[in-house]
Amino acid sequence: MSDENENENEDLSMWDEAMDEQAEAETDEENAEAVELDELQEDAPITGEEKRKLDTILDIPVTISMEVGRSQISIRNLLQLNQGSVVELDRVAGEALDVLVNGTLIAHGEVVVVNDKFGIRLTDVISQVERIKKLK
Numbered sequence: 001m002s003d004e005n006e007n008e009n010e011d012l013s014m015w016d017e018a019m020d021e022q023a024e025a026e027t028d029e030e031n032a033e034a035v036e037l038d039e040l041q042e043d044a045p046i047t048g049e050e051k052r053k054l055d056t057i058l059d060i061p062v063t064i065s066m067e068v069g070r071s072q073i074s075i076r077n078l079l080q081l082n083q084g085s086v087v088e089l090d091r092v093a094g095e096a097l098d099v100l101v102n103g104t105l106i107a108h109g110e111v112v113v114v115n116d117k118f119g120i121r122l123t124d125v126i127s128q129v130e131r132i133k134k135l136k
Contacts, residue, residue: 062101062102063101063102063103064099064100064101065099065100066098066099066100066109066111066120067099067100068091069089069091070090071087071090073087096108096109096124097109097111097120099120099122104131104134105126105131105134106125106126106131107122107123107124107126108122108123108124108126109121109122109123109124110123
C-alpha cells in the first residue's frame with residue numbers, strides 16, 4: 001500500500017513540476033517586449049565588374065519542372081501499365097505542386113490555365129537560406 005502511495009506522490013510531484021514550468025512559460029510570454037526592426041536598405045548599386053560577372057551566368061540554361069506527386073511501384077506493376085491505368089500519387093488533390101530547378105525544390109505553386117496553356121502560379125518561394133541548408 002505504501003508503494004502505491006509513493007508512486008502516486010511521485011506522479012503528482014511530476015505533474016506539479018510540469019504545471020509550474022507551463023505557468024513560467026506563460027508568464028515569460030506575457031512579459032515579452034516588442035522589438036522594433038530597422039527598415040531594409042537597398043544595397044549599393046552593382047559595379048561594372050559585378051555586372052559583368054553576373055552577365056556571364058545569366059544565360060546558363062537550367063531545367064525547371066513541376067512535380068504533381070510521386071509514387072513507388074514495382075517493375076512488375078510498371079510493366080502492366082497501359083492506356084487508362086491510374087497511378088496513385090502521394091499528394092492530396094488540391095495540394096500545392098513542387099517547383100524544381102535542376103532537381104532542387106525552389107517553390108510551391110498551383111496550376112493555372114493562360115491562353116489555353118498550362119502554367120503555374122507560385123504560392124510559396126523557398127528562401128535561399130533553406131535551399132542552401134538542403135544542399136548540405
